[in-house]
Amino acid sequence: MMKIHNFPEAHAKVHLPSKVTMAVTEKPDGGYNLITLEWFMRTSIDPPMFAISVGHTRYSYECLQDVRYFNLVFPGSTQKSLLALAGSKSGRDIDKFSAGEVASFPGKLHKLPILKDAAACFECEVVTQVKSGDHTIFVGEVKHSWSNEEEQLFFYPKN
Numbered sequence: 001m002m003k004i005h006n007f008p009e010a011h012a013k014v015h016l017p018s019k020v021t022m023a024v025t026e027k028p029d030g031g032y033n034l035i036t037l038e039w040f041m042r043t044s045i046d047p048p049m050f051a052i053s054v055g056h057t058r059y060s061y062e063c064l065q066d067v068r069y070f071n072l073v074f075p076g077s078t079q080k081s082l083l084a085l086a087g088s089k090s091g092r093d094i095d096k097f098s099a100g101e102v103a104s105f106p107g108k109l110h111k112l113p114i115l116k117d118a119a120a121c122f123e124c125e126v127v128t129q130v131k132s133g134d135h136t137i138f139v140g141e142v143k144h145s146w147s148n149e150e151e152q153l154f155f156y157p158k159n
């Protein structure tokens with residue numbers, strides 16, 4: 001039977017992360033950062049666009065205020081531990097590219113790293129942003145798209 005619940009109780013029932021991404025951003029003082037993101041979506045067909053929602057406490061939020069590009073990474077089958085690292089440590093404290101031994105090469109948009117073991121990467125330029133409570137939604141226009149024929153998308157385990 002349908003009943004009124006508080007938000008966390010009702011949301012727990014449908015909160016089953018499945019597709020999870022990471023975003024690469026450029027640090028204000030050079031180098032790059034990675035953040036795990038569940039809150040993302042495709043928002044336009046032509047031009048292709050993705051929106052990501054980034055918490056105001058995240059170092060990635062600071063990075064995006066400064067350098068208006070991100071690379072949306074769809075992880076490959078071997079990147080589970082990198083998703084855990086990028087989603088639990090802050091780029092303020094560690095360099096996630098070296099800690100995670102991330103294999104990458106420079107992309108075409110501001111040299112944002114393309115992750116060799118990802119299933120796909122989309123280099124985006126931020127075209128607009130909207131504050132959404134304690135997060136901000138950054139809408140990025142895809143400038144360059146990469147995909148890896150040998151990799152399958154990693155799906156976050158459902159429980």
Ligand SMILES: Cc1cc2nc3c(=O)[nH]c(=O)nc-3n(C[C@H](O)[C@H](O)[C@H](O)COP(=O)(O)O)c2cc1C
Nearest residue numbers: 036037038039054055058059060087088089090091
């Ligand atoms: C599965 C998963 C999904 C997440 N999704 C988001 C998200 O959509 N937006 C967000 O701001 N943080 C999200 N986080 C939390 C950040 O990834 C985490 O706080 C990270 O350490 C921030 O890194 P930074 O400080 O280097 O930016 C998620 C974490 C996990 C494990």
